[in-house]
Amino acid sequence: MEGTTSPDLSHPWEFLLTPGICWFVRAYEDRLEFCLPSDEITSFSPSLPISECMDIETVFPPDIAFLLHEIFRDAFDMTPGDTKKILLSIPGSDRIWPGVISRLTSGRFSLIWTKNGNGVSEPDSCDLSEYIRNERAVRKANEKLNYFNAIVRHDILNLMMGITGYIDIIDEIVDDDEVHLLVRKSRDLSSRIRRIAELTRTYQDLGIRPPAFIEAGPSVRRILDRHEFTGKIRADVQLNGLFIYVDRMFDVVIYELVNNSLQYGGEGVRIRFSCDMIPEGLALIIEDSGPGVHPDQKERIFSRTYADRKGYGLYLASEILDITGITIRETGVYGEGARFELIFPPDTYRFGT
DSSP states (O other): HHHHHOOOOOOOOGGSTTTTTTTEEOOOOEEEEEEEEEEHHHHTTTTOOOOEEEEEHHOOOOOHHHHHHHHHHHHHTTTTOOOOEEEEETSOOEEEEEEEEEETTTTTEEEEEEOTTTOOOOTOOOOOHHHHHHHHHHHHHHHHHHHHHHHHHHHHHHHHHHHHHHHHHHHOOOOOOHHHHHHHHHHHHHHHHHHHHHHHHHHTTTTTTTOOOOOHHHHHHHTTTTTTTTTTEEEEEEETTTTEEEEETTHHHHHHHHHHHHHOOOTTTEEEEEEETTTTTTEEEEEEOOOOOGGTTGGGGGTTTOOSSSHHHHHHHHHHHHHTEEEEEEOOTTTTTEEEEEEEEEEGEOOOO
16 A cells, blocks of 8 residues: 555554554454455555454454444444444543444444544544543543542431430430330431441442453452351352453442342352353353242342342442443242343453463
8 A cells, every 4th residue: 555654563453443444344143353455454564463354352452352342233233335433442541543334234344444543633534622521521520529429428427426326315314115116216217327328438439440351250259258258158160261341340249249149048158150151142140049039029129129128239230230231130940049140242251361
């Protein structure tokens, strides 16, 4: 290609996003592959060992591969012949590549890039300065909201401490059974308010940091090793080599599921972690030896308004998973134990080292 300047290959995959590069993408049930004309590849880097057809995961870092899968998953709503503009942006940075995607046939697409990741616009490419400015403003606003949340929580807990003290005084100086009953109810309400306030501490960082691929096994074992679970549960973890794309608060999801098993199954409960391929992608399975979940409650336990809950754990766990498109369901047999399945779409998991 005459007049083309060789790009900086400090990141070898970046030349594949150079303005003017066109991909032809083939969509399979479990993967995406893209093809480039051989002359385009050799003109950019004759020594780069990349074949004509490439699996995205073998070329791009995991985070970039996930973003590319997201782009093409959205494009499946297009009909053959449709064209639309897209943006590939790296979370937490200003690196952004715009392009145009077209659907050729039911399983084939073309994608042409229109701008470098260094912020230098090509002719007719869209102006992203306002987008970047707005993204920074939202991030800063979230940080301030978190700071405000911490201040409000601190003030609420201090006020509740004072209210609890006055309730204790009333309980000591008044000798009346009806008053003592009201005092006990007041203490219970105070305790519930305190637990809700403390809950905001646990979840105040939800969605603040960009998601990432993590190794599932060590994440699960880290929760199982916490002092509140040591010696109280019997665990079996079969997740070797599984990497999952999740919010950074995924540890909280595992904590809530393990704590739920302990609450309902009692000390000595058995918990097994495994995974299985399913039509939707991959299921990360958590099974226990507790009483299980009644059929009428299998969906309600994830609702914010579920009246029989012992906390908001399962509802908030489902909200954390939803950030990266993961769903959760309960599929166990009542009386034989609970079975939670975390459903990961094809672009949110991989196996490796």
